[in-house]
Amino acid sequence: MAGKRTLISRFPHLRQDVAASLVVFLVALPLCVGVAVASGVPAELGLVTGIVGGIVTGLMRGSSLQVSGPAAGMTVLVFEAVEEFGLPVLGAIVLVTGLLQVTMGMLRLGRYFRAISVSVVEGMLAGIGLVLIAGQLYPALAAKAPGSGLGKITGLPGAALDALGTTKALASLGICAGTVAVLLLWKHAPARLRTVPGPLAAVGLAMLAAFALNLPVRTVEVHGLLGSVQPPPLSAFGELAGLGVLGTVAAFTLIASAESLFSAAAVDRLHSGPRTEYDRELVAQGAGNTVCGLLGALPMTAVIVRSAANVQAGARTKASRVLHGVWLLLFAALLPGALAYIPVPALAGVLIHSGAKLVPVRALAALWRENRGEALILSVTAVSIVAVSMFEGVLIGLALAVVKTAWEASHIKLEVVDKGAGPVEAHLSGNATFLRLPKILDILESLPQDRPVRLDLSGLHHLDHACRTALRNWAARHSAAGTEPVEVRAA
Numbered sequence: 001m002a003g004k005r006t007l008i009s010r011f012p013h014l015r016q017d018v019a020a021s022l023v024v025f026l027v028a029l030p031l032c033v034g035v036a037v038a039s040g041v042p043a044e045l046g047l048v049t050g051i052v053g054g055i056v057t058g059l060m061r062g063s064s065l066q067v068s069g070p071a072a073g074m075t076v077l078v079f080e081a082v083e084e085f086g087l088p089v090l091g092a093i094v095l096v097t098g099l100l101q102v103t104m105g106m107l108r109l110g111r112y113f114r115a116i117s118v119s120v121v122e123g124m125l126a127g128i129g130l131v132l133i134a135g136q137l138y139p140a141l142a143a144k145a146p147g148s149g150l151g152k153i154t155g156l157p158g159a160a161l162d163a164l165g166t167t168k169a170l171a172s173l174g175i176c177a178g179t180v181a182v183l184l185l186w187k188h189a190p191a192r193l194r195t196v197p198g199p200l201a202a203v204g205l206a207m208l209a210a211f212a213l214n215l216p217v218r219t220v221e222v223h224g225l226l227g228s229v230q231p232p233p234l235s236a237f238g239e240l241a242g243l244g245v246l247g248t249v250a251a252f253t254l255i256a257s258a259e260s261l262f263s264a265a266a267v268d269r270l271h272s273g274p275r276t277e278y279d280r281e282l283v284a285q286g287a288g289n290t291v292c293g294l295l296g297a298l299p300m301t302a303v304i305v306r307s308a309a310n311v312q313a314g315a316r317t318k319a320s321r322v323l324h325g326v327w328l329l330l331f332a333a334l335l336p337g338a339l340a341y342i343p344v345p346a347l348a349g350v351l352i353h354s355g356a357k358l359v360p361v362r363a364l365a366a367l368w369r370e371n372r373g374e375a376l377i378l379s380v381t382a383v384s385i386v387a388v389s390m391f392e393g394v395l396i397g398l399a400l401a402v403v404k405t406a407w408e409a410s411h412i413k414l415e416v417v418d419k420g421a422g423p424v425e426a427h428l429s430g431n432a433t434f435l436r437l438p439k440i441l442d443i444l445e446s447l448p449q450d451r452p453v454r455l456d457l458s459g460l461h462h463l464d465h466a467c468r469t470a471l472r473n474w475a476a477r478h479s480a481a482g483t484e485p486v487e488v489r490a491a
Helices: 004-009 012-039 044-059 070-083 087-106 109-114 118-140 149-154 156-163 167-188 198-212 234-241 243-268 280-293 302-310 321-334 336-341 344-358 360-369 373-387 390-409 434-445 465-479
Strands: 412-417 424-432 453-463 487-489
Touching: 004 109, 012 044, 012 070, 012 118, 012 198, 012 302, 012 321, 012 344, 044 280, 044 321, 044 336, 044 434, 070 087, 070 118, 070 243, 070 344, 087 234, 087 243, 087 280, 109 243, 109 280, 118 149, 118 156, 118 167, 118 243, 118 344, 118 360, 118 373, 118 390, 149 156, 149 487, 167 198, 167 344, 198 344, 234 243, 243 280, 243 302, 302 321, 321 336, 336 453, 344 412, 360 373, 373 390, 424 434, 434 465
Parallel strands: 424 453, 453 487
Antiparallel strands: 412 424
């Protein structure tokens, strides 16, 4: 009895945390497996990443209630990396990504990720969601998906037509559609049923349907936990010198860090406990990815679905996320054969549902009414990711955000006062940059050539080199017309 009191005094919220950890485990299990299968790697590697996210990252300081693991948002990028460089090199990429994250956290750069345009991040996730949905429709149709994001979308009509004539494709489509339907309708189920997380219920019902009806659908291939864990060989690190691999490392680092820290900000709004320490959280994410890389597993990020489930289930401390990793480890060690009964189309349905949540249709409509520039950045980023690739799409989005910010910062006002006689007075105020130079010169060059001009620059907060040079040249041209030299009041 005394021992029990001591345990309760040391861990006063243990009961709530254990209950929450079981909920998060049940949410995470199908997602870990689904993300791994969609990424083109053994299903067990998704569980390994979930275990590391729970136990390694979960024990570290940063965000107390945020849960980490393999994320749907990284699926497309991981699949492309595995296809292009191979599974051994993936481990090296994830390892270097983790080390970069640890370094950035120690250099206190975590807080600066909050400065990334929200529209770019949302556009990135929307693009990932579109490619993810398109890619998962192929296993739903028992077909092989093309390699590129654009190819996945343009190839769908043909794949759908081919599927109409085969029993296997129709069975797969039925399982996938049923899984999505359960996920959509689960919130309307009786309260007792909703104690089982929607993804687990959907996959469980799909398993029962496939078994009971003896449907000819593909199931998850099981390799065994130890057989799937393959640390990257030394030769894989030699590939890091390639430009393509370095670009993938940069994309992994940017996307995993941004998604984790944006998720942390969202989780902070869900509870009243300790706030996230962003630099420490980036170190924790980096440590987790370093271990995942050493094990040859998938990259990890903080995942808002699991984190929200953790908070809503009543978690109070980081013990809940650590315990969820323990439950994943026990499942992977004791019941790995259960994975072989999971229909792949059911996992596709789970990921299609997750991908749809990444596409902010309603938010985009509201954003278009409020700020069309930000809505344009979001849309262009998403379309670029689908049409080109993940890394290039994010770079395009960031470039657009920088240009938009520079344009909005270049507020310039040119007021001309002409009293009909005497000098024409021109007053410039605001920020004079090359972006507004055409507007400035158009007005100045329209001033009467036979009148003296007084140019007042004292109201400028900033005058860049291009504008200064252009104004000097304009003043020389105007003065050369035979009028009095332009009188300039310096900024």
